Amino acid sequence: MKDFAMEEELATEQETTKKNKLPVIPWMRDPIDISLCDSCPFDSLPFIDPRLEVALQNMGITSLFPVQLAVWQETIGPGSFERDLCINSPTGSGKTLAYALPIVQMLSTRTIKCLRALVVLPTRDLAVQVKEVFAALAPAVGLSVGLAVGQSSIADEIAELIKKPKLDAGIFYDSEDFSQELRSSVDILVATPGRLMDHIHNTKGFTLEHLCYLVVDETDRLLREAYQSWLPTVLQMAYSSNQSLFPSADDIIPPTFGSLKTIRSFGVERGFKGRPHPRLVKMVLSATLTQDPSKLAQLDLHHPLFLTTGQRRYQLPEQLKSFQVVCKSKLKPIYLLALLGTLQGEKCIVFTSSVESTHRLCTLLNFFDDLKFKIKEYSRLQRQSIRSKTLRAFRAGEVEVLISSDAMTRGMDVEGVKNVINYDMPAFIKTYIHRAGRTARAGQTGRCFTLLHKDEGKKLKKLLQKADNESCPVYSVPSESVESLLPMYNSALERLKESVTSEMYRKRKVNIKSPNVIKTKQKAV
Numbered sequence: 001m002k003d004f005a006m007e008e009e010l011a012t013e014q015e016t017t018k019k020n021k022l023p024v025i026p027w028m029r030d031p032i033d034i035s036l037c038d039s040c041p042f043d044s045l046p047f048i049d050p051r052l053e054v055a056l057q058n059m060g061i062t063s064l065f066p067v068q069l070a071v072w073q074e075t076i077g078p079g080s081f082e083r084d085l086c087i088n089s090p091t092g093s094g095k096t097l098a099y100a101l102p103i104v105q106m107l108s109t110r111t112i113k114c115l116r117a118l119v120v121l122p123t124r125d126l127a128v129q130v131k132e133v134f135a136a137l138a139p140a141v142g143l144s145v146g147l148a149v150g151q152s153s154i155a156d157e158i159a160e161l162i163k164k165p166k167l168d169a170g171i172f173y174d175s176e177d178f179s180q181e182l183r184s185s186v187d188i189l190v191a192t193p194g195r196l197m198d199h200i201h202n203t204k205g206f207t208l209e210h211l212c213y214l215v216v217d218e219t220d221r222l223l224r225e226a227y228q229s230w231l232p233t234v235l236q237m238a239y240s241s242n243q244s245l246f247p248s249a250d251d252i253i254p255p256t257f258g259s260l261k262t263i264r265s266f267g268v269e270r271g272f273k274g275r276p277h278p279r280l281v282k283m284v285l286s287a288t289l290t291q292d293p294s295k296l297a298q299l300d301l302h303h304p305l306f307l308t309t310g311q312r313r314y315q316l317p318e319q320l321k322s323f324q325v326v327c328k329s330k331l332k333p334i335y336l337l338a339l340l341g342t343l344q345g346e347k348c349i350v351f352t353s354s355v356e357s358t359h360r361l362c363t364l365l366n367f368f369d370d371l372k373f374k375i376k377e378y379s380r381l382q383r384q385s386i387r388s389k390t391l392r393a394f395r396a397g398e399v400e401v402l403i404s405s406d407a408m409t410r411g412m413d414v415e416g417v418k419n420v421i422n423y424d425m426p427a428f429i430k431t432y433i434h435r436a437g438r439t440a441r442a443g444q445t446g447r448c449f450t451l452l453h454k455d456e457g458k459k460l461k462k463l464l465q466k467a468d469n470e471s472c473p474v475y476s477v478p479s480e481s482v483e484s485l486l487p488m489y490n491s492a493l494e495r496l497k498e499s500v501t502s503e504m505y506r507k508r509k510v511n512i513k514s515p516n517v518i519k520t521k522q523k524a525v
């Protein structure tokens with residue numbers, strides 16, 4: 001099974017080759033340069049709610065990072081949120097707080113609880129991570145945050161998201177009237193597209209009619225996959241409530257004018273008591289934001305403002321150092337073990353090119369005796385519960401090395417990851433950026449090693465040039481460590497073969513068994 005991230009990169013390779021050309025989209029040609037902003041302490045941050053200052057301090061945050069300050073300046077104060085924002089900022093630069101803080105600040109004055117902000121992310125683990133950031137801020141100003149990712153049963157999720165009216169004993173309620181009384185229990189919802197669509201289609205009382213803010217995080221990834229048409233559905237639901245009370249510019253202006261609509265931004269409660277609806281504000285973000293007009297058009301952006309870091313389209317974190325480890329292809333597993341040995345138990349993520357090779361590599365490495373570090377697998381082949389458990393153990397430092405497919409590349413923020421290793425060289429710069437970006441986050445240092453055959457050096461160099469990185473020195477692993485591992489390698493390979501065969505046998509057995517189960521069930525019916 002090929003990892004979807006690879007396919008995604010294939011689809012956008014043409015984009016990446018246009019590295020020195022100006023973006024095709026006019027509004028992207030004159031961006032706000034985030035790198036010109038300094039980090040900013042709270043006492044010089046205009047308009048910040050003092051309760052949020054306290055919440056930020058409790059999170060251990062004492063000043064805003066440049067992207068956070070840049071977004072704050074564009075969203076808070078006079079003319080706030082008049083334009084939609086497109087943010088392209090490196091991995092680990094703090095994009096989550098960049099959107100969470102202004103949204104919570106803007107909603108802090110709301111008086112009626114209803115769903116005002118929706119944040120969509122491509123994976124469950126990522127959504128859980130982002131929810132935690134909102135959950136650290138929102139309660140300080142009386143706001144509630146919900147999660148729709150399928151982590152718990154749909155019934156439990158509905159109970160969290162929807163508030164039922166209290167019923168008086170003995171009084172009969174018509175079920176239709178009853179559904180009209182249902183209200184949102186949350187002001188902010190963090191969701192994955194699949195579960196969001198489940199709620200849109202099936203959950204009574206779930207509505208986007210009061211939505212003021214839509215955040216599409218990891219935009220390029222989310223736009224590449226239709227996920228049951230979640231985006232047009234969300235936009236349609238949010239816009240249709242606008243149209244019912246306040247005629248949309250679309251009704252007057254022909255659609256060819258696209259996003260050139262009249263600015264309608266009102267500081268009122270959205271859609272209550274016949275008041276006009278404020279515009280649905282969108283914020284879209286990525287470390288590798290697409291510049292493809294047809295993809296961005298799906299977002300129906302309103303006078304978009306482009307914020308990016310520096311001149312280059314692709315940026316690696318400033319404190320990241322890249323290295324290459326040259327070895328023969330068939331000796332890669334022992335070079336990897338020898339490399340891990342030199343890293344002395346520092347937290348490390350090893351990336352492979354597919355879920356199958358993740359599984360095989362992890363199995364193989366665990367057949368070596370006397371490993372000084374715990375190695376676990378993290379891939380889409382595993383059940384979510386197992387994946388989440390592994391991630392928890394990795395965060396807690398009980399596992400030092402995670403072997404991962406690209407499911408881990410996007411957005412995951414694990415404290416203390418000092419090293420990333422490309423066991424298989426990524427084919428595209430976007431993949432390199434998202435993998436390497438699991439380290440050197442929030443201004444910390446980090447290293448990214450790429451294992452390669454000596455003929456692949458040029459390819460890596462070319463790849464890194466796209467992110468303006470010319471330096472990728474060779475990292476030498478001690479030859480005595482490699483030699484000492486050689487005798488164990490053959491027996492580990494033998495054990496891997498046996499393990500793969502027995503796994504295949506088990507799978508076949510399950511496949512043969514299941515038709516019988518179905519037949520028996522059919523008979524019973």
Ligand SMILES: Nc1ncnc2c1ncn2[C@@H]1O[C@H](COP(=O)(O)OP(=O)(O)OP(=O)(O)O)[C@@H](O)[C@H]1O
Nearest residue numbers: 061063064065091092093094095096287411413442
């Ligand atoms: N102002 C701040 N001060 C200190 N730490 C911060 C600040 N803002 C964010 N961080 C920390 O920086 C780390 C990276 O933040 P975040 O996950 O939002 O990055 P990102 O830009 O979304 O990265 P990616 O593109 O990989 O998703 C997190 O651990 C977060 O807690």
